[in-house]
Amino acid sequence: MISFTNMIDIAAFAALASFIASLLIIFTQNWHGKHSLDLTIGGIQKIHNQPVPRVGGIALLVGIASVVTAQAIDDGFAVQLDTFELSKLLLASTPAFLTGLVEDLTKKVSVKARLMATLASALLAAWLLDASLSRLDLWGVDAILQLIPLLAVAVTAVAVAGVANSINIIDGFHGVAGSAVVIMLAGLAYLSWQSNDVFVMHLAMLGIGAALGFLLVNYPTGRLFMGDGGAYFLGFWLAEVAVLLVIRNPKVNAWQVLAVCAYPVIEVLYSMYRRKVIRRTSPGAPDRLHLHTLFYRRVVCLRLARNDQRPWARNAVVACFMSGWIASTTLVTVLIGDTVGNAVGVLVAHVLIYIAVYTRLVRGRWDPNPAIALGFFRSQSVAREWQ
Template sequence: MSVLAASFLISLVVIFLIVRYGHIHGRFTADSDIAGVQKFHSTPVPRIGGLGIFLGLSVAFFIRYFQSAEVGSFGLWLLVCCLPAFIFGFAEDLTKCVGVKVRLLATITSAVLAGYLLSGWLTSVQLLGIDNLILAYPFVAVAITCFAVAGVSNAFNIIDGYNGLSSMVAVIISGGIAYVAFQVGDTPVMIAAIALIGALAGFLVWNFPRGLIFLGDGGAYLIGFWIAELSVLLTARHSEVSKWFPLLLCMYPIFETIFTIYRRVILKRVHPGMPDGSHLHQLIYRRIVRLSDDAEDIKGKVYRNSMTSPYLWLLCLLAAIPAVLFWRSHIILKVFCLIFAVTYIWIYWAIVRYQTPKYFIYRNDD
């Protein structure tokens, strides 16, 4: 059985069981806060979808180990490395009292484990001056790697706001990683990316469009770490892969995080960890996806929630497509990073100022 099929089936079944028996565990696992500034669901929903994804990956690589010890052991070691990030995120889903700093520290621990066990260290970032520091002081490589992995993991948690948003973005990015890994002949990384796609597909069956289950912090940190670490390993193992390939590939969640910090610290002068309702996906939900007044019932809100995500999938593709096409050229990739940043800011301010082009606005008057 392929890792794609195995991870999909296990994730599908596990999450079905979580949804089916939600009435039993709901008081521990459901996101019952539907009035928060970042809450856009109408009823309590289980937020432990990450468990299905984790088990899907685990079973898929356990089976794969007996087919190919090299690929199977790679995946199993990567799962061991992701445990701190996943466990502390999952603990937040259950207890609602694990702080952001603790979760970031756990993700950094996962990055250190991957660096030690899988030699996953960034040895270059293709920036003059910083590369010289990395060569002169190895601890700089460790610090940059931990910062990058923790940052990407947190970025996926930040964009996890609507049905299918973070998970489909992860599918798009994993597809890009799998393609380039295939081009350079890195089978373990390619299979690990494909396994994540399968597990996410099993999750999406129940999450999009009906929103029967959420990723939760455990799931968001898991997929963020998985993607970040595969990106580090791919560029560390193959010098022909530009270090800017994964940066452009993950540009949407990364830039969303950077812009969020700028917006909160510089514009609002509040703590960067303070939640608000001004993320791009939240603005699209409120101002772009519009329903008639009589459609704003529970079913209408779920529909509106789900129709928000495709806008961001397209935005993610604006970065992912050139990343896949020009994965060797750091100069071209840098230019597209700049183009994406400008495009994102233009879209954001157009929505804020009610200057969004009419063809962007989705209306449903039924």
């Protein structure tokens, strides 16, 4: 039986620890700012206008680790957790977190190295917690995955690494990535509650708490960034909660879980397609054409005047739009996505809405022609709109 009081305590303790750690990072930035401050103001993906510490991932890790540590040390601690299994997951997150943190401090870690680190974390989780997907609710595919366990591990590693990197991709404005993860974890927590899976719900509530504690400092003023370390850590945590939910609960269909986590995945896949097919550049090349960036440039900057007293205000509006979007799709998914058919329908609708809104932001008007969004156009004037 799931105790809601215990769940709230878990999130509250994680939030408090994360919040305190976030404040300590800010108050001590004169000591570590030489390495931790994001000084690349005005870069192709930079919106902020002053140096900000980008090591908020430390606070996120502290938020979760402190609760697990306190429970391990004191059996009478206010919250009750399976500390051994949680410690395994924290250990598995180490490659992704540390590689991201090194990038935050040095700006010298390649994209390939960071991708390999997230893959390593996924493989560690598969080994330590037996967290590999042998079921995708695809006819024929499930039988193959069960027949070839190494293939199941490989598929899981790619999926986990993909989600971890997708959170890093959407981390461009104050509160966007943090609120997105909170909402998606809340959706997964609801599904785990329906399945009476206490362990997975513990994982979700720990992630929610740590992210909320960080958001108290990050949003709306952006005094601390989660950085690559934080994005990879939160993304890995989200992905593993999703994987474990599917593995441990046969009645939860994999497509419903994917639909809960769909937004960042859609963003990454469409960005890769857009860069490779439409713009004919490297799929990993940075640009300012993510949906959240387009919303900022094409809507916020045009309709909301800059406020010198609150220079962060326009930046903060983006999270309101994105969190509303993600909350809506998550709510629909958990309410009606309990069958494979319904979940696939929700996912397809999400993709179509994303493409329609994206095309609207690029072109400045609604365009019913799907060929435009897919890059099948000959007009040079249309092509320039996507550059």
